[in-house]
Amino acid sequence: MFRVYNFAAGPAMLPEEVLVRAQQEMLNWQDTGVSIMEIGHRTTTFQDMLNKLEDKIRKLMHVPANYKVLFLSGGGQGHFSFLPMNLTGKNKKVDYIVSGTWSERAAKYAKRYADVNIVTTATLASIPDASTWKLSNDAAYVYYCPNETINGIQIHDVPQTNGIPLVADFTSSILSEEIDVSKFGVIFASAQKNLGISGITLIIIRDDLLDQAQECTPEVFNYKTQAEQTSLLNTIPTVPVYMMDLMVDWIIDSQGGLKKVAENNRRKVQKLYDCIDNSNGFYTNIIDKKYRSLINVPFTLPNDELLKHFLIEAGQVGLAYLNGHKLVGGARASLYNAMPEEGVDKLVAFMNDFAKRNTK
Incomplete structure (x- = not known):
């Protein structure tokens, strides 16, 4: 079977054993005689899978009991809007740390529903020192994106917010390493990087933040309502949930958990950065080493013609x-x-x- 190494930013590469398992189960899922694409979201079989998936995520990420785990549609960009809708019903002041394209876009969307204060804005290569950040003392939340896929910038330390709830877009870095969930008010991640396929978004939200929604919030994207309905107020995207379940099983059973995953990821990315840094300038990554992404590595070549041939030959x-x-x-x-x-x-x-071959 012909398979390439898929370095796309997302939808991203899936483990071959996950794809094979999905293939094997496609026509007859769990001996139901029907495909996962046909199974009803309110059947006992599907709800049992959903409940077990939540339990596995809670154990894998050590999610505290005072957090709800939701599985919603909308994607990352959808929740750029749904988050302020859900969290600013009582206080419309919000802080945004802009570290790249996605956090910038999230701040733009939030301005439709809240009063946005830009705490800091990254340069093309670095993040201003935290001592210069302009955090509010009365914001409803502080928002940031730990890893920016386009810019290749990653904030490796959890920002200090002086007790204000921290909201984080973990779309590209979820389950790539261990994190302390208790430091966050909300974690969200669309699935098409480390959680399977596009179509589902994981939301982990602290209980005390569930009663903050604006009246304009659609019911199907009201986090409190969906928490009360265990993410089943409306028809959940069943296949993406199933694929997320397979991916979580793969991390637990085949990869040995998040500590081992993080070790593998750091070893992989170090090899690539060493290649770039030791190329005598043929390849260039401009990001301050303190903020280099461990996941998405952008780099340039001496000119566009070489880039064109690089991409063609790589594909071959x-x-x-x-x-x-x-x-x-x-x-x-x-x-x-x-x-x-x-x-x-x-x-x-x-x-x-x-x-x-291309150095003169």
Whole structure:
């Protein structure tokens, strides 16, 4: 079977064993005689899977008892709007840390529903020191995106907010390492990176924040209402939930949990950064090393003609979707959990050879 190494930023590479399991179960899921694509979301079989998935996520991430775990549609960008709708019914002041494209867009969307204060704005290469941040003392929440996929910037330390609830878009970094959920008011992540396929968004929200919604909040995106209905107020995207369940099983059973996943991820990305840094300037990553992403690695080549040939030749040897985002150009390698180390090794070997062949 022909498979490439998929370095796309998302929807992203899935583990082959997850795809094989989904293939095997596609026509007859759990001996029901029907496909997961046909199963009713209110059947006992599906609800049992959903409940067990929540339990597995709680154990894997050590989610405290005073948090609800929700599975909703809408995607990351949808929740850029649903979050302020749900959290600013009593206080419309909100703080946003802008570290790249996605947090900038989230702040833009939030301005339709709340009074947004920009705490700080990243440069192309770095984050201003926290001592210069302009945090409010009475905001409903502080928002940030730990990892910016387009810019390749990652905030590795959890921001200090002086007791104000912290909201975090973990779409691209969820389950890539262990985190202390208790430091956050809300964690959300659309699934198409480390949680399966597009179509479902994981929401982890502290109980005391469930009664803050604006009246304009649609019922199906009202976090309190969905929590009361265990995410089943409306028809849940059943196949994305199923794929999330397979991905969580893979992390637990095949990868050995989040500590082991984090070790693998750090080893993989270090190989790629070493290749870039030791290329004598042929490849360039401009991000301050303190804020380099451990997941999405953008880099440039000496000129656009070389970039064009780099992408073509990479594709010919099974290294796919290495083009950078259209907003920034260049190249980009996304190393989510499913990317095996041998994929990174093959990419590094190709990059070293390409640089050698094209250095005058």
